[in-house]
Amino acid sequence: MSDNSFGRLLRVTTFGESHGPAIGCVLDGCPPGLALAAEDFAHDLARRATGRTRHTSQRREADAVEILSGVHEGRTTGTPLALLIRNTDQRSRDYAAIGEQFRPAHADYTYWQKYGIRDPRGGGRSSARETTMRVAAGVVAKKWLAERHGVRVRGWLSQLGEVRAVVDAGIDFDAVESNPFFWPVAAQVPELEAYMDALRKSGDSVGAEVSVVADGVPPGWGEPVYGKLDAELAAALMSINAVKGVAIGDGFDVVAQRGTAHRDEITADGFLSNHAGGILGGISSGQQVRASAAFKPTSSLRLPGRGLDVHGNAVEVVTTGRHDPCVGIRATPIVEAMTALVLMDQALRHRAQCGDVGTVAPRVPPAA
Numbered sequence: 001m002s003d004n005s006f007g008r009l010l011r012v013t014t015f016g017e018s019h020g021p022a023i024g025c026v027l028d029g030c031p032p033g034l035a036l037a038a039e040d041f042a043h044d045l046a047r048r049a050t051g052r053t054r055h056t057s058q059r060r061e062a063d064a065v066e067i068l069s070g071v072h073e074g075r076t077t078g079t080p081l082a083l084l085i086r087n088t089d090q091r092s093r094d095y096a097a098i099g100e101q102f103r104p105a106h107a108d109y110t111y112w113q114k115y116g117i118r119d120p121r122g123g124g125r126s127s128a129r130e131t132t133m134r135v136a137a138g139v140v141a142k143k144w145l146a147e148r149h150g151v152r153v154r155g156w157l158s159q160l161g162e163v164r165a166v167v168d169a170g171i172d173f174d175a176v177e178s179n180p181f182f183w184p185v186a187a188q189v190p191e192l193e194a195y196m197d198a199l200r201k202s203g204d205s206v207g208a209e210v211s212v213v214a215d216g217v218p219p220g221w222g223e224p225v226y227g228k229l230d231a232e233l234a235a236a237l238m239s240i241n242a243v244k245g246v247a248i249g250d251g252f253d254v255v256a257q258r259g260t261a262h263r264d265e266i267t268a269d270g271f272l273s274n275h276a277g278g279i280l281g282g283i284s285s286g287q288q289v290r291a292s293a294a295f296k297p298t299s300s301l302r303l304p305g306r307g308l309d310v311h312g313n314a315v316e317v318v319t320t321g322r323h324d325p326c327v328g329i330r331a332t333p334i335v336e337a338m339t340a341l342v343l344m345d346q347a348l349r350h351r352a353q354c355g356d357v358g359t360v361a362p363r364v365p366p367a368a
Helices: 038-048 092-098 108-115 121-126 128-149 186-202 229-238 251-256 332-354
Strands: 011-016 022-028 065-069 081-086 152-160 208-215 243-248 289-295 305-309 314-317
Touching: 011 128, 022 128, 038 065, 038 128, 038 332, 081 128, 108 121, 121 128, 128 152, 128 332, 152 186, 152 332, 208 332, 229 243, 229 289, 229 332, 243 251, 289 332
Parallel strands: none
Antiparallel strands: 011 022, 022 081, 065 081, 152 208, 208 289, 243 289, 305 314
């Protein structure tokens, strides 16, 4: 299977299946000298993990990172950084009944058509389990961005089904980190609890939107025309399992805007707005980079659905096992990770090409 790698100067390759012995990733191009230890990965991997709340799958993995290469005496060496996590809580028997069935809205049918073979256990390579290694790689990128450039990447769940976060006063990141939904409004959490309890009892699922911002990104990152920062960010977010839409800045809301309202006017005190999401012409403007990703409803349902088997016969498909009623609930650290990896790659590319470029014009301070 090709195309398991992304990035240019920071090249990330992931490997492994949901029910295989292990999953892992290799980061090639990580600069030397970054302090890194296995315990650095624990926080974000715990944020992504299943089984920590009744609102997610009850699969419980230790998610302990083994650093196989690229670190010596606690610092990265500049050689490929290899990370491994052992799978310890697989229940492959849950998938025995669907080994020869194509579940609706899954990758079963397309994998079979492409490769002529598939691993049905937990979705194999198409499982959300693969995103664990994206989060692990993102830990490295977040750490490097913060230490080298003062960049901070943070996300939150901005919509769960029909419920949207009311954030007129801004994002409360303390609230985001204090509830299982990564929700920015503490007062709305009981409503979400009741919503998810009813959804879980019904056996159905629902979609979600995850938003992310990057503060401290300097102007100049991004490569026009085919290496645009927003294009690569959109591609990275679209590569996450179950993502069906990506918005940069105001996203699809720009359709109804007038040019006079949408344009981010510039004054000596800074930009007056940020409808563009901190990216102009594919290059960072120095403002906050903003994006969001729309996640489809979970496709693994215990409610019967029509499908086919590998012989072309009509079947009724019921998916058993442990599944998320909403995959977006634990997607915030995944979205953060992919954003950080894109930003780090773009930062390295900018340094390689334009590191000697002096300030040719006054930098405009970001909007307040």
